[in-house]
Amino acid sequence: MAVTRRQFMKVSAASLAASSVGALGFVGAGDVLAAGVRPFKLERATETRNACPYCAVACGVLIYSLGDKSKNAKSSIIHVEGDPDHPVNRGTLCARGAASLGYIHSANRLKYPMHRKPGSDKFERVSWDFALDRIVKLMKEDRDKNFIAKNRDGVTVNRWLSTGFFGGSSLSNEAGYLTYKFVRATGILGFEDQARI
Amino acid sequence: MTVFAKRAERLVALAPGHELEGFLKMIAALVAAQHAAIAGLPPGMLPGRAAGAPLDPVTLKRDETWRVALARILERIDVAALPEPAQQARAALAAMSAGDLEVLADRFLSGDVKPGQAAEMVFVAAALQVAWTRMAALLDAAQLDPDDAGECPACGSPPVAGMIAPGGTKFGHRHLHCSLCATSWRYVRTRCVHCGSTDKISFRQFAGTSYLRAECCQACQGYSKVFYVESARTLEPLADDLASLGLDVLVGEEGFSRVANPFVLGVMAEPDGNN
Incomplete structure (x- = not known):
């Protein structure tokens, strides 16, 4: 209902001249204004909502970048601050969260799986397929070797104590649930998932 | 006053x-x-x-x-x-x-x-x-229910501009200001005041300035102004909207439309996305 009361206007020198600005007697004002802003450049920026990755509190952040993604321009992140509309942190961030910008642009930031071969002294970039296959193979080997089905007294315990698992701090409820189900099903007891609060 | x-x-x-x-x-x-x-x-x-x-x-x-x-x-x-x-x-x-x-x-x-x-x-x-x-x-x-809408909770009119609060308990919140009854109400930032989309919002500002940005929505081709009171304490939404019509000229050239200021009336157009 109220939407019908929105009068939209595309502002230009011509539309200002035809609007009440011109009708009240300021006929050339729109042209003067348009000429006056001509030397100024418009800067494009975006403000994107996200969750801070550091811990399970998952504070809301606003990520500011210059450049407009929709125009295929290369955008670069210039600022990160707490999201004032987020119910958890209401615009605040801890020291680490407030320093996220440094982490985003860090030269040491891990961007893809890396592998250090046995005996090697350096990490090399590998594919996700290689990394996941390798992890699965090592987990299987270790579990086959060290899985404890029954304890000394013959009671079934199904423990796997020689491998631990780290979950992620900004997992959703559902992803956290699936992670827990998977890890516990293998018998792993050493499990740290920050999505525990 | x-x-x-x-x-x-x-x-x-x-x-x-x-x-x-x-x-x-x-x-x-x-x-x-x-x-x-x-x-x-x-x-x-x-x-x-x-x-x-x-x-x-x-x-x-x-x-x-x-x-x-x-x-x-x-x-x-x-x-x-x-x-x-x-x-x-x-x-x-x-x-x-x-x-x-x-x-x-x-x-x-x-x-x-x-x-x-x-x-x-x-x-x-x-x-x-x-x-x-x-x-x-x-x-x-x-008694008013802002209802998370882009219309004034008191009179249903569209806002003239938004202001980002500089400090206190409302730090960083955006409040929209009614074009008719001067009521202000909170509205989530980076969200189109016309169609409610949060998807394709981007901002336009004069290079090197920080007190004013146009929040443009690619979904409905509408935009509204956002003033940052932190950068200029004396801002007044309707007055500063009029004084910054120059930004509207440049944003209009990119094809975006806005809700008319009540003192700049007469040439109306539907935003492109609503046709």
């Missing part, structure tokens, strides 16, 4: 040397007349508690208060600030019958302003602002 006194003061401060100096000075005189008109207005009707916006002009039957305000504005305004066409509009309104004035008010409130009436309509808009602002001031804010 009324909202009009503050607005007039800001307009007077913004006008000197501005490309729209004459226009801003005239609106300053108009707003000063609004300030004079709101004092001692005869008591008007107030609706009981209604569902939705209690002062929505579509459902609220208005009384003659706004015409009293109009007569006062026409009488008190500083005529020296009015160019010839504005003076003619003032004289035409002063001679108009109550019935014709009500027709003009209906047109303004239903968003149906014709270019030929643009000059008269500015005075009508000013008088309606006075009547609605006084009614809104008497409402209990706790």
Whole structure:
């Protein structure tokens, strides 16, 4: 209902001249204004909502970048601050969260799986397929070797104590649930998932 | 100090040397007349508690208060600030019958302003602002339901601009300011005030400035202005909207449309996405 009361206007020198600005007697004002802003450049920026990755509190952040993604321009992140509309942190961030910008642009930031071969002294970039296959193979080997089905007294315990698992701090409820189900099903007891609060 | 006194003061401060100096000075005189008109207005009707916006002009039957305000504005305004066409509009309104004035008010409130009436309509808009602002001031804010919408919770009108609060408990919140009754209400940032989309929002600002950005929505091709009070404490939403029409010219060239400022009326267009 109220939407019908929105009068939209595309502002230009011509539309200002035809609007009440011109009708009240300021006929050339729109042209003067348009000429006056001509030397100024418009800067494009975006403000994107996200969750801070550091811990399970998952504070809301606003990520500011210059450049407009929709125009295929290369955008670069210039600022990160707490999201004032987020119910958890209401615009605040801890020291680490407030320093996220440094982490985003860090030269040491891990961007893809890396592998250090046995005996090697350096990490090399590998594919996700290689990394996941390798992890699965090592987990299987270790579990086959060290899985404890029954304890000394013959009671079934199904423990796997020689491998631990780290979950992620900004997992959703559902992803956290699936992670827990998977890890516990293998018998792993050493499990740290920050999505525990 | 009324909202009009503050607005007039800001307009007077913004006008000197501005490309729209004459226009801003005239609106300053108009707003000063609004300030004079709101004092001692005869008591008007107030609706009981209604569902939705209690002062929505579509459902609220208005009384003659706004015409009293109009007569006062026409009488008190500083005529020296009015160019010839504005003076003619003032004289035409002063001679108009109550019935014709009500027709003009209906047109303004239903968003149906014709270019030929643009000059008269500015005075009508000013008088309606006075009547609605006084009614809104008497409402209990706790009874209003902002409902997460881009319309004023008191009267259902679109906002004139948004302001980002500089500090205190509302730090960083955006409040939209009503174009008719001067109510302000909180609205999530980085969200289109026209269509509610959060998807394709991007901002435009003059390079090197930080107090004002246009929040543009690629979903509906609409935009609205966001002022950052942290960067310029004396900002006043309606006055600074008028003083920053230059940004509108550049943003308009990119194809975006905005809700009209109540004092810049007459050339209306649907945003491209709504066709």
